[in-house]
Amino acid sequence: MSVHKNDAKRVTTHVLQAMKSRGERIAMLTAYDYSMARILDEAGIDILLVGDSASNVMAGHETTLPITLNNMIYHASSVVRGVNRALVVVDLPFGNYQSNPMLALESTVRIMKESGAHAVKLEGGAEISKSIKKILTAGVPVMGHLGLTPQSIYKFGTYTVRAKEKEEAEKLIEDAKILEDLGCFAIVLEKVPAALTQKVAEKLTIPIIGIGAGQHADGQVLVTHDLLGITKDFQPRFLRRYLELFEVIKGSVGQYIDDVKSRDFPNETEQY
Numbered sequence: 001m002s003v004h005k006n007d008a009k010r011v012t013t014h015v016l017q018a019m020k021s022r023g024e025r026i027a028m029l030t031a032y033d034y035s036m037a038r039i040l041d042e043a044g045i046d047i048l049l050v051g052d053s054a055s056n057v058m059a060g061h062e063t064t065l066p067i068t069l070n071n072m073i074y075h076a077s078s079v080v081r082g083v084n085r086a087l088v089v090v091d092l093p094f095g096n097y098q099s100n101p102m103l104a105l106e107s108t109v110r111i112m113k114e115s116g117a118h119a120v121k122l123e124g125g126a127e128i129s130k131s132i133k134k135i136l137t138a139g140v141p142v143m144g145h146l147g148l149t150p151q152s153i154y155k156f157g158t159y160t161v162r163a164k165e166k167e168e169a170e171k172l173i174e175d176a177k178i179l180e181d182l183g184c185f186a187i188v189l190e191k192v193p194a195a196l197t198q199k200v201a202e203k204l205t206i207p208i209i210g211i212g213a214g215q216h217a218d219g220q221v222l223v224t225h226d227l228l229g230i231t232k233d234f235q236p237r238f239l240r241r242y243l244e245l246f247e248v249i250k251g252s253v254g255q256y257i258d259d260v261k262s263r264d265f266p267n268e269t270e271q272y
């Protein structure tokens with residue numbers, strides 16, 4: 001018996017694996033709320049990431065560190081309600097998996113039960129392998145995240161490109177292999193040289209999803225608010241902005257304010 005209305009059309013981890021095998025690129029974006037999730041899902045996005053970037057984009061924090069598990073569950077359950085097709089992946093927030101595999105599993109179980117999401121994402125390699133293993137034993141798909149891992153921003157000091165030097169690049173390749181061997185279904189590679197992404201994508205059989213990681217990744221992810229130009233002062237080289245929605249919304253709201261002040265709105269046809 002099926003539990004979903006449109007099971008046949010849903011993107012699963014197996015669908016993503018098949019996409020990599022036939023060389024079809026995977027499109028992934030962030031979503032934090034029902035309305036945006038609905039639009040992105042209807043547009044045909046393959047994966048929606050309920051990213052801890054909600055800490056920056058939705059809550060205005062400087063980093064992703066302050067967001068809580070309850071915040072993530074709220075965002076994730078809103079997104080799940082807007083989705084018919086996409087695979088919904090949720091970031092485990094900072095502090096909920098690094099210290100202890102049982103906490104990682106308990107946090108994951110809460111996300112899966114309370115939001116209805118399909119998978120979780122964790123930042124890091126070998127150092128979090130016990131947490132990843134524990135989550136996988138509960139049957140929850142895990143997406144890895146290597147390269148620039150924003151939860152470690154105070155260790156890195158800046159948001160610049162990672163793994164440009166040989167030693168860090170070799171560690172990243174090792175970590176990627178560890179994540180694949182553990183059973184992760186995909187890995188996000190953030191802000192690393194394109195040549196390194198190519199090596200990882202060729203070496204691994206699971207999909208590599210890049211952000212600022214070049215054209216050789218098996219798929220791409222962007223923060224939706226960056227792509228739409230809602231976030232204003234963020235212009236990294238890797239970002240392609242498809243709209244300048246900040247200005248569009250500001251202009252429309254300015255027009256509304258003028259219409260109210262001038263008594264043009266509402267007019268006779270807009271009242272009862």
Ligand code: KIV
Pocket residue numbers: 030049050051052053054091188190211221222223
């Ligand atoms: O939180 C997030 O939005 C992310 C993406 C940048 C991959 O992790």
